Amino acid sequence: MKKITIGFCLFFCAVSLAQEKKVHLISLANEKNTALESDFYIEKIYDGRQVKENIGTVYVSLFNNKVAANFEKPFTEELSSLLAILYPKTENKRAISIRINELYVTESNADTDNNYKKKQTGSATVVLDIIEKKDDGLHYITGTFFSSKEDSRSDVTKKHAQLITLAIKNSFENYKNTQDTYKIAIPFVSDETINLDDTDAKIKAGIYLNYKDVFNGKLLSLEDYTITKYKEGFCLLSNATGRVENGFYGFSDGNNFYINLFQFSTVKYYLKTEILGVNYFIDEVEERNLDFNSFYLAYGGMVAMGGGLLPALIFSGSGSSEPQKIPLLIERANGMPTFLTDKYVMNMLESNAVLLKEYKKTKRTPADKKMIYKKFYNF
Known part of the structure; x- marks a missing residue:
């Protein structure tokens, strides 16, 4: 038996x-x-x-x-x-x-x-x-x-x-x-390429239909739309129809760029980003609103999160009933995500004893992780 x-x-x-x-x-x-x-x-x-x-x-x-x-x-x-x-x-x-x-x-x-x-x-x-x-x-x-x-x-x-x-x-x-x-x-030009070196950190105000358009300056005027706060993010409303427009890649209000996570989010809205080098940095996203398995499969297991092959379980054992939040980096050219989990930050800091010691003294909040990340990469 x-x-x-x-x-x-x-x-x-x-x-x-x-x-x-x-x-x-x-x-x-x-x-x-x-x-x-x-x-x-x-x-x-x-x-x-x-x-x-x-x-x-x-x-x-x-x-x-x-x-x-x-x-x-x-x-x-x-x-x-x-x-x-x-x-x-x-x-x-x-x-x-x-x-x-x-x-x-x-x-x-x-x-x-x-x-x-x-x-x-x-x-x-x-x-x-x-x-x-x-x-x-x-x-x-x-x-x-x-x-x-x-x-x-x-x-x-x-x-x-x-x-x-x-x-x-x-x-x-x-x-x-x-x-x-x-x-x-x-x-429209069919053979446009991406050149990160030629792109300013500040993205011109407007609506961007496609990820390449952000680099090449192809945009739609924002004057016919209204930016509205929605849950943890923002939505874009058409002034003519009142319809929520959630099919665009992203938009800029002239100061910040807002990105659409499309199929990787269970809630359809735009999240405010900060440009850090080749990445869009999102201060915090709610774990419950992200489809980690889809992220993982879409990028062939290349998602950076600090270890483990079961990304949906990275928050288990926290003991908190509050929604878990995490900073997210998205590579601007290919969309590759990096989740700043505690384990990821700890691994990142192995080569920097001073910052590792400083991080261990923090409460390891999303703000703490962002602060340490920017110091580590000199942003």
Whole structure:
């Protein structure tokens, strides 16, 4: 009996380990997809995502392990195949292009009163820019459209292809029906690069659609929007519609830059940052509002937090009922996060005995960690 028990344990451990390395593949090909009425077709698709390694995370297997999700085909190829069916090129249709700023799927456990019928909520989010050619022969971004679709069921993973397709369709429907295009279109250049050395620490006031736009000075005027405090962060309201605009990469009020954490946050708002070298520094984020597993999987286990392969457990054992807060660094070019946990700071200070001694005397609050970090790197 003992051998059988050990055998089962080894089997489940092996399966669990195998699942940790699995990537869930999604195909948008579906015989039910048909052409939609439109006066345009999609000429080119530009991948403007900052995180290109995958398209989010899903739960798989009887262990309900969270794994990275990706398309079966390369990103733009998968979308091109779908859009060629939905918006086919025909005579008399005008050509538009799109830049995908965000496209991701997420899953979470849904609230239910029946413990025997637990459900999961899956969502797909798409943020895309419409690019049109003007009379001067140049291309401009004329609007940005955001859509999110969700579904709840016992196994929602198989619904993600449909949810992505619905989100894409809805984005284009919003484009077809809106009169709210940008008053001043934003020039679009497909091969823009990032140069941190040429970027001032102070970011010009405006709204930035994409992470590259911050470096290249491509922005939308802030005059048609209102910045409003919301929970631990801020939200952006359209003065024309009163709608909350949470599809932008970030915005600057001229003094501070506010960043959108997109799929890594369970609450949709912008957080105020400070620029420290190549990083955006966020003074503190609430642990309960972050999806650490998605961070971890999105960056292939490269998330810096001071140790351990179970990032969701880094605060366990605190004994506090208060929401746990932590400083967060986000690398401006690639979005790589670094969580200033106590362990991370202690490891960082191993080479500096003076600062290590000073840190040990503090209460190790987020403010203390920021102070020590800035001293360590001479900011």
